[in-house]
Amino acid sequence: xxxxxxxxxxxxxxxxxxxxSCAASGFTLSSFSMHWVRQAPGKGLEYVAAxxxxxxxxxxxxxxxxxxxxSRDNSRNTxxxxxxxxxxxxxxxxxCARVGVNSAFDYWGQGTLVTxxx
Amino acid sequence: EIVMTQSPATLSVSPGERAxxxxxASQSVSNNVAWYQQKPGQAPRLLIxxxxxxxxGIPARFSGTGAGTEFTLTISSLQSEDFAVYHCHQNNNWPWxxxxxxxxxxx
Numbered sequence: 001x002x003x004x005x006x007x008x009x010x011x012x013x014x015x016x017x018x019x020x021s022c023a024a025s026g027f028t029l030s031s032f033s034m035h036w037v038r039q040a041p042g043k044g045l046e047y048v049a050a051x052x053x054x055x056x057x058x059x060x061x062x063x064x065x066x067x068x069x070x071s072r073d074n075s076r077n078t079x080x081x082x083x084x085x086x087x088x089x090x091x092x093x094x095x096c097a098r099v100g101v102n103s104a105f106d107y108w109g110q111g112t113l114v115t116x117x118x
Numbered sequence: 119e120i121v122m123t124q125s126p127a128t129l130s131v132s133p134g135e136r137a138x139x140x141x142x143a144s145q146s147v148s149n150n151v152a153w154y155q156q157k158p159g160q161a162p163r164l165l166i167x168x169x170x171x172x173x174x175g176i177p178a179r180f181s182g183t184g185a186g187t188e189f190t191l192t193i194s195s196l197q198s199e200d201f202a203v204y205h206c207h208q209n210n211n212w213p214w215x216x217x218x219x220x221x222x223x224x225x
Contacts, residue, residue: 035214043218044205044216044217044218044219045154045162045205045207045216045219046216047213047214047215047216050214059212059213061213062213095161095162100164100167101167102150102152102167102168102171102209103150103167103209104152104164104167104168104173104207104209105152105154105162105164105207106164106167106173107164108161108162108163109161110160110161111161
């Protein structure tokens with residue numbers, strides 16, 4: 001069974017840092033591109049960052065470029081999102097998602113909440 | 119960036135009735151559109167990819183049509199478990215973008 005389990009969310013002050021993890025199981029992580037997608041309270045979905053199957057290519061939304069870093073450790077079956085210089089507008093549930101057939105997100109984690117507040 | 123505009127924002131439907139949800143892209147995205155269902159407190163679930171192909175395990179009452187800039191998700195006969203928020207998503211151009219969602223509520 002494919003599973004994605006996020007962790008690392010929590011309360012952080014503005015300007016602070018946080019690292020999210022996404023543990024993958026039930027499939028070979030190294031065969032799939034992965035993304036982070038976030039959802040602010042009561043809002044829609046927003047793409048955050050993407051990484052190719054081998055980590056060689058990354059993409060970022062303009063809103064997080066230069067502040068967030070996506071990475072992966074295929075040997076540990078884990079995806080990461082290092083977040084820095086956090087702002088109030090970064091407060092959201094962060095989901096990791098697998099890119100499957102026809103480039104759709106076929107599996108999602110349950111999400112981890114990031115709260116940015118002093 | 120391609121803007122995906124969903125309409126209506128909220129759709130009130132009685133169980134057993136048909137629901138038709140629309141998604142318009144600000145420029146052509148070919149057939150590279152997916153639809154997701156999201157219930158409160160849950161992650162999104164893939165329903166449709168490639169504009170019209172149902173994902174594994176998705177009931178036949180869900181269907182998707184469209185190409186270019188106009189896309190539709192139809193739920194032929196709403197069941198109680200179908201009341202949720204539905205998101206469209208284009209994966210044709212970077213950055214990939216989502217619509218703002220349509221909430222399907224019980225009338």
